[in-house]
Amino acid sequence: MLKIIIDCYLRQTYHFGQLRISWYLQRYHQINISSGGVYHVLKRNNLNRLPQNQRKRSIPTVHRYEKPVPGHHVKIDVKFLFFKDNAGKRIKRFQYAAIDDATRIRALKIYDRHNQQNAIDFVDYVVNKFPFRIHTVQTDNGHEFQSKFHWHLNDIGINHRYIKSRTPKHNGKVERSHKTDKMEFYQLLTYKDDTDLNAKLSEWEIFYNCARLHRYEWKNSL
Numbered sequence: 001m002l003k004i005i006i007d008c009y010l011r012q013t014y015h016f017g018q019l020r021i022s023w024y025l026q027r028y029h030q031i032n033i034s035s036g037g038v039y040h041v042l043k044r045n046n047l048n049r050l051p052q053n054q055r056k057r058s059i060p061t062v063h064r065y066e067k068p069v070p071g072h073h074v075k076i077d078v079k080f081l082f083f084k085d086n087a088g089k090r091i092k093r094f095q096y097a098a099i100d101d102a103t104r105i106r107a108l109k110i111y112d113r114h115n116q117q118n119a120i121d122f123v124d125y126v127v128n129k130f131p132f133r134i135h136t137v138q139t140d141n142g143h144e145f146q147s148k149f150h151w152h153l154n155d156i157g158i159n160h161r162y163i164k165s166r167t168p169k170h171n172g173k174v175e176r177s178h179k180t181d182k183m184e185f186y187q188l189l190t191y192k193d194d195t196d197l198n199a200k201l202s203e204w205e206i207f208y209n210c211a212r213l214h215r216y217e218w219k220n221s222l
Contacts (some may be wrong), residue, residue, distance in 0.1 A: 004041055011047045015184060018042065023213050071132040073101035075174040076123065076139050078114060079181065083191035091191065095181070095201075096122040098130075098137075099174045105130060106177060108205045110198055119144040120152045127156065134158050141165055180208075 010016045010024060018038040025031040025038075033041075042048045076098045083091040094114045098107045107126045111118040127134060136159040139145040145162075153160040163170035185204045191197060 004045070008042075008045055008047060011042055013188070015188075020213065027213055028211075068102055069135075070100055070102045070105075071130065071134045072136060074126065074130070074134050074137050075099050075101060075171050076119075076126070076137055076145075077171055077174040077178070078142065078144065079178045080114075081110070081186070083197075085191065085193075093194075093197070094118070095178075097174055097177060097181075098122070098126045099177055100130065100132075101173065104173070105209055106205060108181075108201055110194070110201060112194070114144055116144050116146060116148040119149045123149070123153065123158075124156075127158075136161055138163060138171060140168065140171060184212075 010021050016024065019035040021038045022033055022035045025033055039048060076096065079095040079097060081093040081095055083093070085091055094111050096109050096111065096119065099105070107122075107129045109122050109125055111122070123137065137153055138161045139149075141162050145160075150160045168175050181204075185201075189197075189200060
C-alpha cells in the first residue's frame with residue numbers, strides 16, 4: 001500500500017517516469033520494485049500516460065565530456081521565464097543557472113532584468129554558495145556575459161571561457177538542466193508574486209542538489 005501511495009505521489013507531483021520512481025523507492029524507502037511493476041501500479045490508477053511535453057523522445061547516445069575535479073568547469077546560462085499574474089498581466093523573468101561539470105551541483109537565482117550587473121551578482125552568489133574553489137566559468141556569448149562580467153571574473157581569480165557561437169551543445173549540461181526545470185518545476189508552478197517564486201525556487205534548488213536522483217548518479221552507484 002505504501003509503495004502505491006508513493007508511486008502515485010511521485011507521478012502526480014514530479015511527473016517522474018516509471019524507471020525514476022523505481023530508483024527513488026529503492027534509494028529512499030528500501031522498496032524493491034521493477035520499473036515494470038511501477039508501470040502496472042500507475043496503469044491501475046490511470047496515471048500511466050504523461051502529459052505530451054513529458055514523454056520521452058528517442059535521442060542518440062553521446063559521450064559526455066566532463067572534468068573530474070569539482071570547480072574546474074562551472075557552466076552558466078540564462079533561462080527566459082514567462083508568467084501571468086492574477087490580473088492576467090504578462091510577467092517576464094530571467095533564471096540564471098550555474099552547474100558544476102563534475103558534481104552537477106547547481107545554483108539558481110531569478111532576476112527581473114537581463115544584464116551584466118545581474119550576471120555579476122549571480123556569479124558572486126555562485127562563488128559563495130559552491131563548497132569548492134571555481135577555476136573556470138564557461139558561458140555563451142550573450143550580452144550579459146561581455147566585458148564587465150569577463151573582467152569581474154578575472155578580478156576575483158576565475159578564468160572565463162566562451163563557447164563557440166551558435167553551439168549551445170557545448171554548454172549541454174546547463175542547457176539540459178533548463179529542460180529539467182521546465183518539466184519538473186515550472187509547469188507545476190502557479191505564479192503569485194516574486195517573493196513566492198524565489199522561495200519555491202530555493203526549495204527546488206535544494207531538492208535538485210540533495211534529493212533528486214539523477215540518471216548518471218544511479219548508473220555510477222551500480
